[in-house]
Amino acid sequence: MQKTIQFLSDNRWFFLPYAAFLLLGAILLGQWPTGHWVLQMAENRNAVTDLFFRYATKLGEAIPFFLALLWFLFKGEHKKALSTTGLALVIVSSSYGLKALFAQPRPLRFFHDATPPIELPPVPGTDLYSGFTSFPSGHTMAAFGLFALLAFFAQKKKTGLLFFALAMLTAISRIYLGQHFLKDVYAGSIAGSLLAILIYALHRRFPRKGSASLIALLLTTVPTQTQAQSDSSRIDTLILLPEFVLTESPVNSASISGEDRFRQNARPDSLLRLSAPAQDVGNLLNQFARFKLQRYAPGTLATASLRGAGSNHLLVIWNGLPLKNAMNGTADFSLYPMPLLGDIQLLSGGGSADDGQGAIGGIVLLRDGASPENKKQGLRLKSKSLIGSFGALEQGLSLHYRKAGRSGGLRAYLAKAENDFPWQIGEDSGRQTNNAFSMKGISAWQQFYSSTAGRFSGHVWWQSAFRQIPPSRTENNIHATQADQHLRWVFDWQKQVPRWTLGFKAGQNAETLVYQSDLLPPGPDTTRMSMLELRLARKQNEQQLFYIAFRQMWEQAWSDNIAGGGYALRNTQSLQTALRQQFQNGISLGASANLQRTDQQIQPPTLTAYAAKESEHWKTHLRLSQNFNLPTFNDLYWSGSYASGNPDLKPELARALEWMLEIRGEGWRIWQATSTTVTQNLILWQNDLNGWSPRNLRKVKSPGINIGFEYSKKAWRLRSETDYHNPVVKQSENPEDPALGHRLLFYPAWKTTSLLAWQPKNFKAILSHSFTGKRFTTSDNGLWQEPFHLFDLSLAYTLKFKHLSIQSNFQILNLLNTQYEYLPYRPMPGREWRVGVVVWSL
Structure with missing residues (x-):
């Protein structure tokens, strides 16, 4: 005193x-x-x-x-x-x-x-x-x-x-x-x-x-x-500050059947994480040409497509729990911040049996936890800050510990941005308004292992976000907002006995969305998906795998827009099985099936079959798959003065054929993945005398190819990937459909991404480029969005001390100040700057 x-x-x-x-x-x-x-x-x-x-x-x-x-x-x-x-x-x-x-x-x-x-x-x-x-x-x-x-x-x-x-x-x-x-x-x-x-x-x-x-x-x-x-x-910059990196290595595969190994997959490495334009999963994966991102503005709704499929055909799975929203069916990648996640993986093509329905175009796997290769014991910390001139600011904290038989971690995250950037499209110019964004969240995981009781793991992820919905260049509504809250958890138990593995999983994903505008009063939409799973797998001499699982899912929704009382329930049971045989000559054969019953109705089965051959310098696989996508609750039960759902809709059904070949040598590899996907009963909302309503109208065929190469020698690394997929309407219930014979709206057939990196002893210089091709904005393909090129430059220097390393980095995004739009009348930012520091313990 x-x-x-x-x-x-x-x-x-x-x-x-x-x-x-x-x-x-x-x-x-x-x-x-x-x-x-x-x-x-x-x-x-x-x-x-x-x-x-x-x-x-x-x-x-x-x-x-x-x-x-x-x-x-x-x-x-x-x-x-x-x-x-x-x-x-x-x-x-x-x-x-x-x-x-x-x-x-x-x-x-x-x-x-x-x-x-x-x-x-x-x-x-x-x-x-x-x-x-x-x-x-x-x-x-x-x-x-x-x-x-x-x-x-x-x-x-x-x-x-x-x-x-x-x-x-x-x-x-x-x-x-x-x-x-x-x-x-x-x-x-x-x-x-x-x-x-x-x-x-x-x-x-x-x-x-x-x-x-x-x-x-x-x-x-x-x-x-x-x-x-x-x-x-009004300094138009964006600045990245200290990040204490824990791990970037992959964790165990989420595919119990092991089929991930025989699909075209991509996992962002440290260079891609360093050059990512923003700290959400959408911007990170957009550095792959096969990932076609669509965004209204920074911080707003961000959806993506793979292989010509729709944005509702890309399934996101977090620690084995599907995150598909039963109301709208789409994944918003701006709401998946990297600081709350561990490993991130992108799988192209139709899902396997253990993925379930909805994976027509591909899957994004999100996982918690540390790398199994990271055996260092004790407690380590991670801290992160990001600020910028568009009002951008991020704060993150992560704790991770590992002891004999147990490990765990905690991640906390806060972010905000005003996103009031200047823009110019042709002779039209201005500054983005009503585009503020804020988010806070926390994720935690624990894992315990006992030789007698087995392995227990638990994961939880809570997140809250508030976003202003920006007007387009032709709108005047400046008071549209959206608030999102998410609570997700997963519990998993696995016990191994000789040749057999018994497992149990339970999880839930609860989401609440509140949209409000000058025209619409606030009305919460709440969805909840609960899952129980029992599984049994048998391995014999690491050459043969048999897997069977039973899954029970309940999807619930509460909304004023649901007909019949504002509540909807979907009750699903599925039986999953897979068989894989690997031979000594490097050949693998496998098949999987998912038989699903939803609301007492048998659904089309999910089927896959593949043959693969792998040697020291090359590998190839041929894969056939059948997947389906259920109508959303909005499609089935929407009730409004201008639109109504259709309870008689059938599931969208897709069949795909894929052939992939990869050749590799010391410091290089090249690949190609040719695929064709045919989707029937495609759901489309149309306007008639009674207003808007959805129908199973179209059959779409999407042939395409993904080619790329990587080369590294001494301090240099070069990577380039080009993706071409052209989803064309082949049939329609409406003989006068203007889309017949034309590409689907807003989908870029061509996309190319490239990365050139120079990495001497303690220095990194990364020049990245992306090209996004023409996107049609009318069904008859008469109008389109212009193609655009984007260049980013990232520089980093690392100082090493006894117990930690410090990496300072500098980044220029949109180096040439390109004025562009993903969607019509939705401008994106011009040139941005970042400078930052990364610190990690040794």
Whole structure:
């Protein structure tokens, strides 16, 4: 207590005026309503004060931190430099966490939603933000945190009054500029001051040893981290900051039958992860030519297709649990953040028996856990931050431990972005609006092994996301939003006895979606899929495998749009079996079948058969498959004034033939995968006299080929892949269907991706390129989206220390500033920048 009193007394020149501000602020907050002082200052602006506060607000940005850091380094006071940097890191993460937690509207949105609406003009030369990131003020947190810490460090304690005045100028500027309310800067000042006191207390006990080795790492992060708080600036950059990498190696195959080995598959390596444009699975896999991504805007709905199939024909499986949404049937890849996941794998072609229905085009496997090759015992940590000029910010934390017979991990993740990038399409230009995005989530896994009880593993994944739905270039609706919540869990037990493996799995995927716009009131759509599975497998001399499993699934949905009371249930039982025989000459033969009954009706069987041959320098396989896709609840039961479902729909049925050949040598490999998929009973929504309704209208044939090569020699690596698939409507129930003989909408027949990497001892330079071909926007293929090329450049340098390695990287996305759209009237960002640091233990 005496030390606290002495500390306050020593720094009274800072704390006494600050106490007066807290008292006055409390009185003002109690006497006047929210927004009063914002409007008062807006009414009394002039050119002089506009210019003054435009620069005063920068006291809460990067430059003061950077100057303070350089001053301490110049004086050789590394301990103070490290504490200042640590304060910047803590303020960025705390500011974002609090903003995401409270999600309070900015003044612009607050006054726009008032009754009646109130116009809040911006200060000339600035833009007003309209997201839900008002409370607390990040600028005020940064200013009070930094200047309080400098006051504590100062030998002449009277300078504390000057430091308090600088912090107060920052707080007032946030209100004057219309970016924050009084309550925001009031709370921001308290949070920043408390963090400064915490850092100063740690500084008094901080060990001097080893500080210098950390300064180089922290120096690169300070200028960029604080820039994330600069809401009024418009530097079009995106910056990647520290990532403590745990593992990137694959875990055990998700296919119990082992059929994954005989399918065209792709697993992103460290180079692709480094050059990925964003931290979601969609952007990562989009670096493969076979993965055709469609996105409305950054952070919004992102769907994908493989081999000419529809976006609802790509199945996502997480630790053996299908994540197919029963309402809409599609996977939104922007909601699968890489920091919450371990291994990621892409399988092309029809699914095998143990995948179930819905995998006509392919499968994306998402898994938790660490690599089985990673045998290091003990606890390791992972931390990640990302910030950027479009309001982008990510924070991540991961813990992983391994002990004899057990292992586990925990991942936490926070992300947000304003995504208010400038765009220009032809002569049309503007800035993206109503495109804010925020997400928070946590995933955990545990695994225990006992020779007597077997192996137990458990996985859980909770996630919440809020997104504004951006208007197209021809729309004016600026208040469409969507909120998503997900809770997923899987429990798996497996026991091995001589030649036999017995297993049990239970899991559930629950999702809630709330969409709201100026035209539609909020209405939650909730889906829940529950699964139970029993399986039995037998191996004999590693040459023969027999596998059989029984699976029970319940799919439920609650929505105001479901006819007959707002509830739908689908009850499914399936019997899966597979047989594989491997011969000594490298030949493998296999077959699998999935017999499924849904709501007392027998469905078309899922069937696969393959023959494969593998030697030292080449491998090939021939594979036939039959898969089906059930109609969604929207297709069956939708009820609305303008549309209605069709309960008589039949499943979509697809048959595919694939031949793959790969030839490899020392440092190189080439491959080709030729395939043809024919899909019958394709479901399409059409408009007639009674409104919109779905029908089994079309038969689509999608022939194609995927070719590619990889070459590496010494420090160089070159990879290129080209995919051509042309899904064409061959038959239609409507003889006047304009799509007959034409390609499906929005699907690019051609896509090419290439990567050139130079990797000397501690340096990496990666130039990546992608080409996306023409996408037709009308059924008769009369109109289309123009093809586009994208180039990205990534540079990385690694420093190795005794117990850890530090990798700093720099990235330019869309190097040539290409203006492009995946979908009509939906512009995408131009050039973006990133700089970052990756740290991992050795």
